[in-house]
Amino acid sequence: MTRLGTKSLKRSLLAASFGILGAGALVLSAQAATSGSANESLLQMQKNPNDWVMPTGTYNNWRYSTLDQINSKNVKNLQVAWTMSTGTDRGLEGQPIVIGDMMYYETSYPNYVYAVNLNHPDQIAWKYTPPRDSNAPPVACCDVVNRGPAYGDGMIFVDALDARLYALNAKTGKVVWSADNGHPKDGQTMTGAPMVVGNNVIVGIAGGEYGVRGYITAYNIHTGKMVWRGYSEGPSKDTLIDPATTINGATGKPVGPHSSIKTWKGDEWKVGGGTTWGWYSYDPKLNLIYYGSGNPGTWNPSQRPGKNRWSMTIWARNPETGKVKWVYQMTPHDGWDYDGVNEMVLVNVKYHGKEVPALVHFDRNGFSYVMNRENGSPIAIHKYDPSVNWATGINPKTNEPIVDPAKMTEAGKDVKDICPSSQGDKDEQPVSYDPKTGLFYAPLNHLCMSYQAFNVKYKAGFPFVGAIVNMIPGPGGYRGRFIAYNPMTGKTEWQIHDMFQDWGGALTTAGNVAFYGTLKGMFRAVDIKTGKILYQFKTPSGIIGNPITYMHDGKQYVAVLSGVGGWAAIGMADNLHKSSAGLGAVGLNATLTDYTNLGGTLMVFSLPSKVASAN
Numbered sequence: 001m002t003r004l005g006t007k008s009l010k011r012s013l014l015a016a017s018f019g020i021l022g023a024g025a026l027v028l029s030a031q032a033a034t035s036g037s038a039n040e041s042l043l044q045m046q047k048n049p050n051d052w053v054m055p056t057g058t059y060n061n062w063r064y065s066t067l068d069q070i071n072s073k074n075v076k077n078l079q080v081a082w083t084m085s086t087g088t089d090r091g092l093e094g095q096p097i098v099i100g101d102m103m104y105y106e107t108s109y110p111n112y113v114y115a116v117n118l119n120h121p122d123q124i125a126w127k128y129t130p131p132r133d134s135n136a137p138p139v140a141c142c143d144v145v146n147r148g149p150a151y152g153d154g155m156i157f158v159d160a161l162d163a164r165l166y167a168l169n170a171k172t173g174k175v176v177w178s179a180d181n182g183h184p185k186d187g188q189t190m191t192g193a194p195m196v197v198g199n200n201v202i203v204g205i206a207g208g209e210y211g212v213r214g215y216i217t218a219y220n221i222h223t224g225k226m227v228w229r230g231y232s233e234g235p236s237k238d239t240l241i242d243p244a245t246t247i248n249g250a251t252g253k254p255v256g257p258h259s260s261i262k263t264w265k266g267d268e269w270k271v272g273g274g275t276t277w278g279w280y281s282y283d284p285k286l287n288l289i290y291y292g293s294g295n296p297g298t299w300n301p302s303q304r305p306g307k308n309r310w311s312m313t314i315w316a317r318n319p320e321t322g323k324v325k326w327v328y329q330m331t332p333h334d335g336w337d338y339d340g341v342n343e344m345v346l347v348n349v350k351y352h353g354k355e356v357p358a359l360v361h362f363d364r365n366g367f368s369y370v371m372n373r374e375n376g377s378p379i380a381i382h383k384y385d386p387s388v389n390w391a392t393g394i395n396p397k398t399n400e401p402i403v404d405p406a407k408m409t410e411a412g413k414d415v416k417d418i419c420p421s422s423q424g425d426k427d428e429q430p431v432s433y434d435p436k437t438g439l440f441y442a443p444l445n446h447l448c449m450s451y452q453a454f455n456v457k458y459k460a461g462f463p464f465v466g467a468i469v470n471m472i473p474g475p476g477g478y479r480g481r482f483i484a485y486n487p488m489t490g491k492t493e494w495q496i497h498d499m500f501q502d503w504g505g506a507l508t509t510a511g512n513v514a515f516y517g518t519l520k521g522m523f524r525a526v527d528i529k530t531g532k533i534l535y536q537f538k539t540p541s542g543i544i545g546n547p548i549t550y551m552h553d554g555k556q557y558v559a560v561l562s563g564v565g566g567w568a569a570i571g572m573a574d575n576l577h578k579s580s581a582g583l584g585a586v587g588l589n590a591t592l593t594d595y596t597n598l599g600g601t602l603m604v605f606s607l608p609s610k611v612a613s614a615n
């Protein structure tokens with residue numbers, strides 16, 4: 001890639017402002033290739049299929065394993081190898097990581113961190129219980145979930161719900177350092193999984209339903225000092241991009257370009273949302289990290305005229321400085337709560353006869369995006385659920401959605417039959433990419449809604465939602481789907497319908513199997529080519545966690561956390577059928593309670609020894 005100096009940077013900013021770049025994203029700057037770091041080992045470690053070294057498996061977010069001992073022929077013989085109670089009863093949305101003989105995982109609040117030696121998994125190697133700030137659970141919008149620990153340089157990094165980040169010694173579980181990343185009293189929480197890149201650990205913030213101004217922060221893995229922090233929006237006079245909004249952790253000074261196009265009125269950016277609670281990916285060659293920002297505050301669009309940049313946006317930043325390379329807003333002036341935080345899966349695609357570095361993103365708004373990940377220009381955008389009706393398509397000139405005015409929400413109006421619902425056609429549940437088939441295996445929601453927006457007043461630490469949403473099953477009457485999908489063509493190759501939202505993530509393997517779990521608690525192995533269910537096992541609770549696989553002592557294992565919760569099932573936990581932010585769980589769980597119960601179990605599956613060696 002080319003390096004841009006200050007001059008060309010200015011030029012590209014100018015070009016962006018005048019739309020010379022044409023359709024697509026705004027290119028801000030370019031960065032030199034990654035420099036050496038003490039922690040380059042993760043780049044190597046992720047190549048070892050015996051381990052699962054980071055929450056997403058690999059930096060490209062494929063959630064794919066080259067292991068094939070368990071395969072479509074023998075997976076019917078799968079059995080439970082061992083289990084472990086998590087000692088918690090709230091939604092388990094993360095996944096374990098496996099480094100050599102050790103497995104580490106984190107529970108939802110209270111955020112226990114467990115280390116298990118795989119040579120004797122009947123024993124807990126260490127357990128860390130972080131201090132708890134009781135102000136945190138009441139401000140977690142959508143259950144008190146956590147999406148798992150990350151590893152780097154002999155340390156385990158964990159987000160705690162009360163917005164503290166911990167670095168633990170991987171051998172002992174002792175705290176090396178901890179950092180204050182936000183304050184529950186202001187509505188800030190942390191539910192995500194950190195990502196370690198080089199010498200930085202990168203973490204997000206949650207609280208979009210509390211008017212939290214979103215930011216992403218990098219801390220030095222050795223010192224715990226803030227290296228940079230990038231906000232999603234900033235002062236109205238320079239809100240277009242990276243608006244005074246990326247700051248150097250040491251100097252407090254702004255990093256990167258400024259612009260002067262207003263997309264927020266007055267001080268509204270201060271409570272503008274755009275939080276960063278999803279998954280992160282990293283391209284070492286381009287030296288860029290990718291992630292999305294969430295809903296603008298409030299959910300009531302009448303209260304925040306303008307495009308509300310940069311909520312609902314895909315971001316590409318330099319991991320060392322935080323500098324923004326490009327942004328692309330998927331849902332300008334959101335009126336449906338379509339948080340843009342879902343994962344970016346990094347793949348190369350054939351486009352106009354060339355191999356192009358791309359990212360693939362299944363947005364909550366029901367569109368799948370294939371974007372050039374070098375410069376943010378769109379390659380292919382399709383509806384991945386044909387029932388999507390809030391927009392008829394994407395304007396090829398502006399690359400903005402063509403909104404159906406009948407589905408636009410506003411204060412005082414009850415807008416009916418909007419598809420998808422606020423839970424989106426996909427929420428946090430991550431997809432998997434299988435390089436053999438070139439297809440994406442996606443656990444999805446299938447819901448529509450009515451949306452009544454109303455005016456709300458901001459008060460720190462109190463819900464800043466401003467809408468009542470009622471969700472109903474989508475066309476066909478089912479609420480979840482698991483699909484094999486080609487984002488270049490928008491074609492669904494096969495699909496499985498599920499009674500409830502498929503809120504757990506997917507895993508694919510070289511054994512031609514896709515794994516995922518259902519809210520009812522079924523852990524499934526599916527034939528990647530046909531969608532045929534080859535194996536299923538009813539786990540103790542519902543599944544909203546993400547399966548992983550690893551090899552230990554020559555044997556392949558598949559692990560998943562069973563523990564129902566998340567926004568899809570939050571009513572089961574508080575019995576109020578609504579979350580702490582007042583978000584209705586829409587009676588969806590009224591019948592889920594007929595199938596499963598709260599509870600937390602780590603489930604580990606393998607083949608019986610004879611089957612494993614016969615194949």
Ligand SMILES: O=C(O)c1cc(C(=O)O)c2c(n1)C(=O)C(=O)c1cc(C(=O)O)[nH]c1-2
Nearest residue numbers: 142145191206207208209275277294566567
């Ligand atoms: O705007 C935010 O800050 C924020 C945070 C979270 C979260 O931290 O889990 C969710 C959401 N929004 C959200 O919109 C949403 O649908 C959602 C579902 C879930 C879940 O874990 O099931 N969390 C969240």
Ligand SMILES: [Ca+2]
Nearest residue numbers: 208294295339
């Ligand atoms: Ca949100």
